Amino acid sequence: MxxxxxxxxxxxxxxxxxxxxxxxxxxxLINEKDVLITQKFGEKIDLLxxxxxxxxxxxxxxKSKVPKNKMVLVxxxxxxxxxxxxxxxxxxxxxxxxxxxxEWAKKHNAVYFNWPTGKIKSKLEVSDFKTRQNNAVIIxxxxxxxxxDENYSLRRIVLFKSLRLKYPITLYGSGWExxxxxQMIKAFVNLIINFKHGVSKNAVKHTKTQYPYYRxxxxxxxxxxxxxxxxxxxxxxxxxxxxxxxxSLNSGCITIYVGPNLVDYxxxxxxxxxxxxxxNSILLSLEKIMKLKNKKLLEIHKMxxxxxxxxxxxxxxxxxxxxxxxxxxxxxEK
Numbered sequence: 001m002x003x004x005x006x007x008x009x010x011x012x013x014x015x016x017x018x019x020x021x022x023x024x025x026x027x028x029l030i031n032e033k034d035v036l037i038t039q040k041f042g043e044k045i046d047l048l049x050x051x052x053x054x055x056x057x058x059x060x061x062x063k064s065k066v067p068k069n070k071m072v073l074v075x076x077x078x079x080x081x082x083x084x085x086x087x088x089x090x091x092x093x094x095x096x097x098x099x100x101x102x103e104w105a106k107k108h109n110a111v112y113f114n115w116p117t118g119k120i121k122s123k124l125e126v127s128d129f130k131t132r133q134n135n136a137v138i139i140x141x142x143x144x145x146x147x148x149d150e151n152y153s154l155r156r157i158v159l160f161k162s163l164r165l166k167y168p169i170t171l172y173g174s175g176w177e178x179x180x181x182x183q184m185i186k187a188f189v190n191l192i193i194n195f196k197h198g199v200s201k202n203a204v205k206h207t208k209t210q211y212p213y214y215r216x217x218x219x220x221x222x223x224x225x226x227x228x229x230x231x232x233x234x235x236x237x238x239x240x241x242x243x244x245x246x247x248s249l250n251s252g253c254i255t256i257y258v259g260p261n262l263v264d265y266x267x268x269x270x271x272x273x274x275x276x277x278x279x280n281s282i283l284l285s286l287e288k289i290m291k292l293k294n295k296k297l298l299e300i301h302k303m304x305x306x307x308x309x310x311x312x313x314x315x316x317x318x319x320x321x322x323x324x325x326x327x328x329x330x331x332x333e334k
Contacts, residue, residue, distance in 0.1 A: 001046040003030060004037045004061075008076050010054035013038050021116060021317035028325035047332060050094075051076060053085045058093050068095040072328055075099040075110065078237035080147040083194040096331050098324060101240035102264060113324050114265075116317035117246040120309060129229065129252060129301060130294050135167030136230035136256070136286055139221050142175035143236075144184055144207060146191035148198030151234050151258065156206040157279040158232065163212070165283070167290060169232060171211055172218045179207050225251035229297060230289055235259035238277055245272055246315060249308040254300050256285050266314070268307040273300075 005014040016022045029049070030036055037043050041056040048061045049072040061071060073094040078101070079086040086104070091097065097110035105112040138159065143152045162169040175183075184207075191199065218224035225231055231253035233244045241259055248255040249272070257272035273289070275282045289297070313319060 001033070002035045002037055002044060003047045003049065004043070004045045004057065005029075006048070006050040006052060006054050006057045008052040010052050010057070012041050012054075012056070014051060021321045024318045025321040025325045028322050029329055046070060048072065049328065050074065053082060053090065058090075061093075068093075069334075070095070070332055072096045072332065073098070074324070075101070075104055075108070078104075078239050080145055080150050080197065080237050083147070083190070083197060096328065098328070100242075101260075103239040103260070111327065113327075114315045114320050115240065115242050116320040117243040117312075117315045118250065119316060120250060120312050128226075129298060132229045133170070133227055134229060134290065135170055136162075136232050136290075137170045137172065137225060137228040137253070138232050138234075139172045139218055139224060140234070141173045142179060144179065144187045144203060146187050146200055146203045147194060148200050149237060150200050150203065151236055151238065151277060153200060153202040153205050154258070154277060154279060155234050156211075157202060158234070158282050159211050159213075160206050160209070161279050161283055162286070165287065165290070168213050169286075170228065171214045172216065172221075172224055174217050176211060176214050221247060222251050225253055228253060230254045230256065230286065232256045232282065232286065233258065233272070234277075234282075241265050241267075246308065246312075248272075249304055252301065252305070254289060254297060255304060256282060256289070258282065267311055270303050271307040271311075272304060 006012060007014045016026045037045055041060045043060065045060060045064045045066060047070045048057055048066055050057055051074045071094045075085060075097065077085055084090055091108055097108050098113055099105045099108065099110040100113055100115040102112050104110060138155065140155055145152050159169055159171055225248060231248040233248050233255055235242060235244065235258060238259055245255060245257050255272040257274050258277050262271055262274055263269050273285050275285050
């Protein structure tokens with residue numbers, strides 16, 4: 001078969017790289033008799049696998065008369081970020097859909113898979129935890145989205161409300177010095193096109209104010225996280241669990257988490273301190289944690305770490321992507 005694998009940004013050639021988990025995906029998807037198309041759109045293909053939105057890919061597949069059961073879509077973005085990706089018109093092109101969200105999978109009759117995450121790197125030493133800074137940290141790029149249920153504005157509200165705490169949250173990430181006007185325009189256009197999804201009332205809150213405890217972009221997110229006892233993790237949207245919670249736990253941070261119900265994804269409720277998508281609820285959880293002694297904090301850390309390690313294999317990037325490729329291969333060969 002002549003196979004086209006499209007990237008998440010719609011690029012005609014997927015960036016598999018030369019090592020890492022995506023190489024596992026590639027090796028389990030493509031056999032010796034297959035040809036992976038690496039030219040621009042316009043080629044003759046037999047199988048299309050899209051990891052994002054691409055009108056050019058659909059056009060190429062139609063001209064090649066690719067049957068629907070040889071059209072595969074992997075959804076990586078939530079509907080508020082890429083509504084076109086979740087539109088009935090686009091989804092109707094595909095015979096097989098995969099999604100790292102149980103909500104998306106149910107809505108689109110897709111196959112669910114766990115979001116691929118990194119390996120457990122090292123064991124935390126007790127002495128290391130005690131020397132960490134008492135305040136919490138957030139590592140996140142600053143973005144704007146005008147659609148209802150976005151969580152970008154929630155992060156900003158939590159940050160500025162944390163200024164009343166004894167130890168305000170420390171912030172790392174890009175885009176916090178000055179929000180790019182181009183991003184604001186893009187977000188506004190996205191709202192106009194997808195107005196039916198509803199409007200976020202807090203979308204622009206605190207976008208013009210500089211956060212006083214901003215520390216720039218981290219050179220390494222794991223090294224940065226390991227400086228702090230507590231990490232606040234807020235998903236972009238409450239419909240999926242990404243690598244963010246695992247990055248935090250893997251760095252030994254006591255994790256306050258905002259996202260879908262952990263239990264619904266086969267995770268123990270004690271793996272993180274789950275909070276509602278509400279700034280006051282998040283800060284209430286944070287205040288309670290900050291008042292605890294090191295002994296109690298270590299107990300919480302050990303419990304969160306224990307439950308993470310129990311499920312780590314099921315979310316490991318190499319295993320998840322290998323199984324995803326095998327599942328796709330199995331379906332298209334039926």
